[in-house]
Amino acid sequence: MPRKILITGATGDTGRAAVRSSIDLGLDVRAMVHKQDARSEALEKLGAEVVVGDLQEIDTVRTAMEGVDAAYFVWPVAPGLLSAAVNFAQAAKEAGVETIVNLSQRSADRHSKSESCRDTFIAEQVFDWSGVPVIHLRPTYFLEWLLYPWQLPYLRQGVLRMPVGKGRHSPIAADDQGRVIAALLKDPAAHIGKTIPLSGPVEMDHEQMAAELSEALGRKIIFQDLPVDEYCASLAAMGVPAYIVQHFGGAMEEYQHGAMSGADNNVELLTGKRSMTVGEFARAHADVLNAV
Helix, strand or coil, rough: CEEEEEECCCHHHHHHHHHHCCCCCCEEEEECCCCCCCHHHHHHHCCCEEECCCCCCCCHHHHCCCCCCEEEEEECCCCHHHHHHHHHHHHHHHCCCCCCEEEEECCCCCCCCCHHHHHHHHHHHHHHHHHCEEEEEEEEEEEHHHHHCCHHHHHHCCCCEECCCCEEECCCCHHHHHHHHHHHHHCCCCHHCCCCEEECCEEEEEHHHHHHHHHCCCCCEECCCCHHHHHHHHHHHCCHHHHHHHCCCCCCCCHHCCCCCCCHHHHHHHHCCCCCCCHHHHCCCCHHHHHC
């Protein structure tokens, strides 16, 4: 019988990718979603078993974990991470789940000015305390952030707008993370107890990123740096939730001092295929990025 796995956040960026990749690897996939809709129907069409649950409601998590060998945990940049992690760890212990794959973040830090970064670090500790075998993934910033509402309108106008100074990182696509998640859910043994960084193949600053976007999209993209406070005020004015604004305020300051720097080839080592570049991602989403 194929391994039975649970993927939470299954309609989100990494969850959808993990469902697709896990099915491709021959795993028996149970996908947990908040509600039945067109997105969950798309997962069913791929071959996933869809269940409705809420990480803040432990009984729904426990039910979703019945008969599961390994489970993927993810939580957005939003309040509630710690209670979700506690529920997930407890439900996994009760259900006898053999492995948890936890999506953390590169900037997880007990002493960060970002509440999200602090919460993410503590969530890692919660899973470690639980005694359930766990693998922590620490990705850098997602390439999907180029498509988010606070970035996309500016990119369509030719501006890559971020308060990052000369800070550097190697952004990673959700699809590449999905392939890693699936590989670890299928065969976790050699990685239990590890914290694995995940990044794209090339570290760059935002001037370099703007140049690569320009080439990929066939039009000029310029990088606009600005003070962190001004950037956060603009996010708040756009209606971005306060928790995300607070996260940016702390995380961007730390980014400028190297918190997200570095690159690795862990995606390729774990899946046999390297991660996507900025240019490749931009060409794949050119219809959205170039829309008028």
